[in-house]
Amino acid sequence: xxxxxxxxxxxxxxxxxxxxxxxxxxxxxxxxxxxxxxxxxxxxxxxxxxxxxxxxxxxxxxxxxxxxxxxxxxxxxxxxxxxxxxxxxxxxxxxxxxxxxxxxxxxxxxxxxxxxxxxxxxxxxxxxxxxxxxxxxxxxxxxxxxxxxxxxxxxxxxxxxxxxxxxxxxxxxxxxxxxxxxxxxxxxxxxxxxxxxxxxxxxxxxxxxxxxxxxxxxxxxxxxxxxxxxxxxxxxxxxxxxxxxxxxxxxxxxxxxxxxxxxxxxxxxxxxxxxxxxxxxxxxxxxxxxxxxxxxxxxxxxxxxxxxxxxxxxxxxxxxxxxxxxxxxxxxxxxxxxxxxxxxxxxxxxxxxxxxxxxxxxxxxxxxxxxxxxxxxxxxxxxxxxxxxxxxxxxxxxxxxxxxxxxxxxxxxxxxxxxxxxxxxxxxxxxxxxxxxxxxxxxxxxxxxxxxxxxxxxxxxxxxxxxxxxxxxxxxxxxxxxxxxxxxxxxxxxxxxxxxxxxxxxxxxxxxxxxxxxxxxxxxxxxxxxxxxxxxxxxxxxxxxxxxxxxxxxxxxxxxxxxxxxxxxxxxxxxxxxxxxxxxxxxxxxxxxxxxxxxxxxxxxxxxxxxxxxxxxxxxxxxxx
Ligand code: ADP
Ligand code: MG
Ligand code: ZN
Numbered sequence: 301x302x303x304x305x306x307x308x309x310x311x312x313x314x315x316x317x318x319x320x321x322x323x324x325x326x327x328x329x330x331x332x333x334x335x336x337x338x339x340x341x342x343x344x345x346x347x348x349x350x351x352x353x354x355x356x357x358x359x360x361x362x363x364x365x366x367x368x369x370x371x372x373x374x375x376x377x378x379x380x381x382x383x384x385x386x387x388x389x390x391x392x393x394x395x396x397x398x399x400x401x402x403x404x405x406x407x408x409x410x411x412x413x414x415x416x417x418x419x420x421x422x423x424x425x426x427x428x429x430x431x432x433x434x435x436x437x438x439x440x441x442x443x444x445x446x447x448x449x450x451x452x453x454x455x456x457x458x459x460x461x462x463x464x465x466x467x468x469x470x471x472x473x474x475x476x477x478x479x480x481x482x483x484x485x486x487x488x489x490x491x492x493x494x495x496x497x498x499x500x501x502x503x504x505x506x507x508x509x510x511x512x513x514x515x516x517x518x519x520x521x522x523x524x525x526x527x528x529x530x531x532x533x534x535x536x537x538x539x540x541x542x543x544x545x546x547x548x549x550x551x552x553x554x555x556x557x558x559x560x561x562x563x564x565x566x567x568x569x570x571x572x573x574x575x576x577x578x579x580x581x582x583x584x585x586x587x588x589x590x591x592x593x594x595x596x597x598x599x600x601x602x603x604x605x606x607x608x609x610x611x612x613x614x615x616x617x618x619x620x621x622x623x624x625x626x627x628x629x630x631x632x633x634x635x636x637x638x639x640x641x642x643x644x645x646x647x648x649x650x651x652x653x654x655x656x657x658x659x660x661x662x663x664x665x666x667x668x669x670x671x672x673x674x675x676x677x678x679x680x681x682x683x684x685x686x687x688x689x690x691x692x693x694x695x696x697x698x699x700x701x702x703x704x705x706x707x708x709x710x711x712x713x714x715x716x717x718x719x720x721x722x723x724x725x726x727x728x729x730x731x732x733x734x735x736x737x738x739x740x741x742x743x744x745x746x747x748x749x750x751x752x753x754x755x756x757x758x759x760x761x762x763x764x765x766x767x768x769x770x771x772x773x774x775x776x777x778x779x780x781x782x783x784x785x786x787x788x789x790x791x792x793x794x795x796x797x798x799x800x801x802x803x804x805x806x807x808x809x810x811x812x813x814x815x816x817x818x819x820x821x822x823x824x825x826x827x828x829x830x831x832x833x834x835x836x837x838x839x840x841x842x843x844x845x846x847x848x849x850x851x852x853x854x855x856x857x858x859x860x861x862x863x864x865x866x867x868x869x870x871x872x873x874x875x876x877x878x879x880x881x882x883x884x885x886x887x888x889x890x891x892x893x894x895x896x897x898x899x900x901x902x903x904x905x906x907x908x909x910x911x912x913x914x915x916x917x918x919x920x921x922x923x924x925x
Contacts, residue, residue: 307742311434315426329360332376334369338380342366343394350401360400463522470649471513471642475633479503479520482608486524486560489606500631501601502609504568506616507635510675513612516635517564520610529555530564531572544571544590552597552607560606565594568611572619591620595625595875598628625871632871637673638769640666646674650681657697665701668747670768680708709762710748711755718753724888725791726751726759729801731883731902732790733761733783735876736869738904740779745906749883750892760803777812781865782872784809784829789869790880809862817857826853879903 340346342362351360358381365375383391395402442680466476485492485499492499505513521528529551536544555561571587571594598609611629613619623629644666651662663872669677681706688696692832707713718726730749744763751759763783789804816822818832831846831854846854875882886901887893899906 312427313421315430318423318426330818331380332368332380334379334381336381336387338369339379339391343398343400346398348398348400350403351395352403354404356385357381358383360475368717414824422808463525464515464518465522466519468649469512470645471638472512472516472635473642475505475635478631478633479516480523483520483523486520486526486562486606486608489560499608501598501607501627502611502623502629503631503633504616504619504629505610505612505633505635507614508637508673509614510673511635511637512674513635514564514566515674517562517610517612519567521562521564524560527555527558527561528564529561530566532566533568533590536571536586544586545593547682548590548593548597555607556605560608560700562818563609564608565609565611565908567613568623569613569615569618572613572623591623595622595628637671638677640670640786641670643669643677645675647681648677651696654681654685655695657695658703659698660696661698665705668764669705672766676708680704683707706748710750710760711757714753714755716753718758722758723751724884725795725799726801727884727887728790728794728880729787730759730761731880731887732786732788732793732873733805734763734786734898735787735880735883735902735904736786736872737761737763737779737783738899738902739876740782741873742776743779743783744771745895747895748892749887749898751887751893757804774816777816777822778861778865778898781809781812781862782869785862785866785869786873789866789873793870793873793877793880810858813858813861813865814854816861818851818854821855823854823861826850826857 339348339358339360347363347366349361349363351358353359360379362377362379362563365377368374368376466480469476479888482499482503505516507513517530518528531547531551534546551563555563571591573587594609601607609629616632616634624632626909644663647662647666656662665680669680672680680701681704684696687700687704691700693700730751734746734749737743744765746761748760748762754760784805787805788798791798791802813905814832819830821828821830829846829850831850883898883902886897890897893901896906
């Protein structure tokens, strides 16, 4: 329950205030506490009609109202007071003398029994009432009304809005092809049934975020024109214990009723992690119960109901093997970021509603956006359209697209006035990255250098590969490390000191060097094995992934690689100091250099790169945070 504690505290406060009010209302609201001396005064004046007394406390009524003793507003007739135990006065005699009516019970007891009971129970009753209300609300979970009545999971049927189809998906044709079979089955289940063919019960879509998994699942439902029940796995977990499982049951029951149908479980890794691993805190049992319920439901399929479960995850590697067993999510489909053609196709889809100016070339844009996912491309188009609106244009032109790309790749410009000294240092830092990038054989060409602060960086050097890259060679990786160390090395060469600006560079360097030594078998000493898990968190949850001596070796090897690369970087920059100075000067002057300007300023011939190396979603170095 979001904000549960705040709500509880607030409730408690309200209950407290209300009960306090109630008590004072029924209780001695009108009485004024006076001193015993004042009481005596009034008594002696003969101004008291009657009193109630219990022990030494006295409550009573005056004949004529008196101004409040503590300077408070108004007069009082009802009062209470305490008789000191040492008071040696003969109170009884005095009272009789003035004809005061004396009763030896508290007025509280004079109220009806029921009223008293109500008053004493009121706070508790209120608390219980609110507690029940809260519990019912939580049980209702998402979609529950204010009184906790549960709404059944609603299918998104064909009538509701425009449906997604395969026409809205591009760049992942091989995945589409696999799913058309599913669509066909959902369209004609009888044909499959007649021939005794069983369809997969579950399809697992795995791939990086933004590659269109959710979109695909919707498109399958849209193509087949069947009801689509979607639930995010985290929804199950947010509820109180036991409800996740019952919600799963409900979801499957509803889907069976209207079959053929699709159940879509997004981000299934939140509940589908290996049991017994990770998690740690509470909610663990709940996850397990929910997962078990899903498995049970899927096992219960005879294969001819016509209900297909599609799940999506960014982390197929952490899934419980039980999920992947035959009869469950046995059809696994990997969704990858699109290639160049795919990117162009995706750009075309997302510009369907965007009026493009004549010069805008989507194929060219696809070429310079290696590694970008569908979601990133969609965002890019939107940014360009926003720019065009801001510039009061009728169409989106080439410049909007390239400016938007710059913003997406490098981050938004940050209005920050930098002291000259800092600008110079940043210029050298970026020039270091860029120059070493230009000098490494086979490295990705440098596309842009800037010392305009962007995002959280003071400067950025952007290099992206000529073609999509799918694997990396060792020299290429070394080149990447040398390039990433270039900023630091340049500061070392020029100023002799190092600043904190290189932190993110070092993170990048560390992950590449550790990968080379511990995962990709590029170190003789460690050997051809993976000693470091791909998932950094995994190391914590599963214990050590290799013998401690192996991990030590990985560490030492990574250090050795980085040390060698740093030496290379410093040596190269010292040798090429004139180029470094020239590039830094040009950068200080222009603030931003594009590919051609940068190579010209540095005096490095622009290679016509033929080498086909790996794709890094662009060798971007975000810098000097
Ligand atoms: P995922 O679920 O894999 O994280 P989504 O399906 O949520 O990604 O994608 C987010 C958005 O990105 C989609 O709504 C769509 O606009 C766009 N998108 C992603 N992949 C593609 C694609 N292959 N074709 C067209 N649009 C895409
Ligand atoms: Mg998604
Ligand atoms: Zn840097």
